[in-house]
Amino acid sequence: MRLFNNLATVALSSFVTLASATILQNGQVRDVLFPDTQIATVTGNDSAWTSYPPSASGISYKGSAPGLKFGFTGDKVALSFGEHTSPGVLVGYRLDGQDWEFTNVTAGATHQFVSASTPGFDMADDAGAPDTLRTFELYVSNWAFGVQVVGVHVAAGGQLVGLPNFARKVEVIGDSIASGMYDTYESMAGWAWDLGAGLGNVEFGVTAYPGICLVDQDCWGNPRGQAFQWFRASDTSPRARQMYGELSEQAEMWDFESKQPADLVIVHLGTNDNNTANNVPPGLYYDTYVEFVGKVHEVWPQAQIILVGLWNGFSRVGSTWREVGAFVEDIYRVYEYYSEEGYVHYFNTTGILQHNDIAPQYHPTDVGQIKVASHLMQYVKNTFGWDFGATGPEVQHETLYWNDQEAY
Numbered sequence: 001m002r003l004f005n006n007l008a009t010v011a012l013s014s015f016v017t018l019a020s021a022t023i024l025q026n027g028q029v030r031d032v033l034f035p036d037t038q039i040a041t042v043t044g045n046d047s048a049w050t051s052y053p054p055s056a057s058g059i060s061y062k063g064s065a066p067g068l069k070f071g072f073t074g075d076k077v078a079l080s081f082g083e084h085t086s087p088g089v090l091v092g093y094r095l096d097g098q099d100w101e102f103t104n105v106t107a108g109a110t111h112q113f114v115s116a117s118t119p120g121f122d123m124a125d126d127a128g129a130p131d132t133l134r135t136f137e138l139y140v141s142n143w144a145f146g147v148q149v150v151g152v153h154v155a156a157g158g159q160l161v162g163l164p165n166f167a168r169k170v171e172v173i174g175d176s177i178a179s180g181m182y183d184t185y186e187s188m189a190g191w192a193w194d195l196g197a198g199l200g201n202v203e204f205g206v207t208a209y210p211g212i213c214l215v216d217q218d219c220w221g222n223p224r225g226q227a228f229q230w231f232r233a234s235d236t237s238p239r240a241r242q243m244y245g246e247l248s249e250q251a252e253m254w255d256f257e258s259k260q261p262a263d264l265v266i267v268h269l270g271t272n273d274n275n276t277a278n279n280v281p282p283g284l285y286y287d288t289y290v291e292f293v294g295k296v297h298e299v300w301p302q303a304q305i306i307l308v309g310l311w312n313g314f315s316r317v318g319s320t321w322r323e324v325g326a327f328v329e330d331i332y333r334v335y336e337y338y339s340e341e342g343y344v345h346y347f348n349t350t351g352i353l354q355h356n357d358i359a360p361q362y363h364p365t366d367v368g369q370i371k372v373a374s375h376l377m378q379y380v381k382n383t384f385g386w387d388f389g390a391t392g393p394e395v396q397h398e399t400l401y402w403n404d405q406e407a408y
Helices: 191-199 238-244 282-299 328-341 366-384
Strands: 023-025 028-030 049-052 060-062 067-072 077-081 090-095 101-104 110-114 134-140 149-155 168-174 202-208 264-267 304-308 310-317 320-326 344-347
Touching: 067 149, 090 110, 101 110, 110 134, 168 191, 191 202, 191 366, 264 282, 264 366, 282 304, 282 328, 304 328, 304 366, 328 344, 344 366
Parallel strands: 168 202, 168 264, 264 304, 304 344
Antiparallel strands: 023 028, 049 149, 060 067, 067 134, 077 110, 077 149, 090 101, 090 134, 310 320
């Protein structure tokens, strides 16, 4: 999920009023109608805007979802998207700490996300002052899709302002479960997103691909495993392979030195290795895991590493259900291998999820993802002494359910 290409040209676009998408909840279509943010193309000499290239120093590209974040002055924000933007990809965006909004963006178009009428715009101190600093965030919701940013635009006379990173960073290395596959807003609804956003005062990146194995072999359409893939700049999606070709030993390495180092790495891998379709022997899984942890430590020698125990759904036992694990002993043996080093930890997931926390496609529901993230947050706090830094802005969208009837 590292791919966030930002070099291209912009084509012509036009006004539309509404956009729609399909979200299923319990097999039924949720009634959703996302705002259509597409506007006429912003050109370099447009007097209504101040435009910046995607390489502008004020833009901070994030590895979670993936996305971007920046500060700005003025009363509007728009982005132009290049030809390598996935068709109709759903993105989440917000102004300051307002709730997330979602819209479908289009290749070769400009979309306006903030205006003076945006909810919450007039709530800040001195909101009408041209030099009031606001914050804008945008993230792609799907692990296999992406956007190509070719221009960032703020109001004429406004400025793009870089925002400092949080002091700590979390890196999650996983598969479809961490990437939120089959959850309502996918990458923005998985436990990895919930954890990073829930901690609140950390930068966080998620390198997770559905179907990928830890062991370096083809698994469910991923040509390489995370033992190889995590160190590379591209990802395993069809979009990435179309743009950059098939992965090989010569694939571009990820430039770890130029990025903020992780203070905490969380590894949740092995569900796909454990599947009989991929047929990874436990011994090979264990040996690969030991080697992989050592290589991650070489990249970030100061980072703490958490190995997450695997759940593998539930099976019927008599008239009830029983949780099924995967590589339980093997993962714990990897932890024991490094236990004297002091930087590897084991997080036992047994008992966190129940049968109704798993959706029909064998992945956690939104509630299941929240439960995993919540327990991990508490584990991080208890183990490393990290405080929760979230200050109130929404983490997971449209999970506010309640009943205000006294009797029914």
